[in-house]
Amino acid sequence: IEAMACGTPVVAFRRGAVPEIIDDGVSGWIVDTVEEAVGALRRIDSLDRARVRQTFEKRFTxxxxxxxxxxxxxxxxxxxxxxxxxxxxxxxxxxxxxxxx
Structure with missing residues (x-):
């Protein structure tokens, strides 16, 4: 949540509350394997940092x-x-x- 507050996309493993916090493909990527995490990092620039921040503002202020x-x-x-x-x-x-x- 703190990263999203700064407009930073998040790549995280599908554990705990991650699926409830990250909007997959919007505020970051939810992954199940190391390979998926590497792939997500390769496309991280495709996420709009302003939209990541907007997602935070909508849900977590x-x-x-x-x-x-x-x-x-x-x-x-x-x-x-x-x-x-x-x-x-x-x-x-x-x-x-x-x-x-």
Missing amino acids: VERMCSDYLALYRALTSGTADAVAPTNELSRNIAMVAVPG
């Missing part, structure tokens, strides 16, 4: 994430958590962990 967290916390404390429509993958994952049953 402090304001955006705080807004999502607050909406989720309000729903959880009001008992309407099932009615929450998460606005991104991060809040969707938080909702799945935080809402029992």
Whole structure:
């Protein structure tokens, strides 16, 4: 996320939250093998750094994430958590962990 904030495309292995963070072919490349990583590095210049930054701004700014967290916390404390429509993958994952049953 920090690299994307600087407009730097990311090449990362498909592990953990990587598929939820990187928009494959937009903000970087998600790879499964070293060979794929090498290939992705060869075409890294095809990604638009301004678009990488725009992707970050759309999904990961402090304001955006705080807004999502607050909406989720309000729903959880009001008992309407099932009615929450998460606005991104991060809040969707938080909702799945935080809402029992």
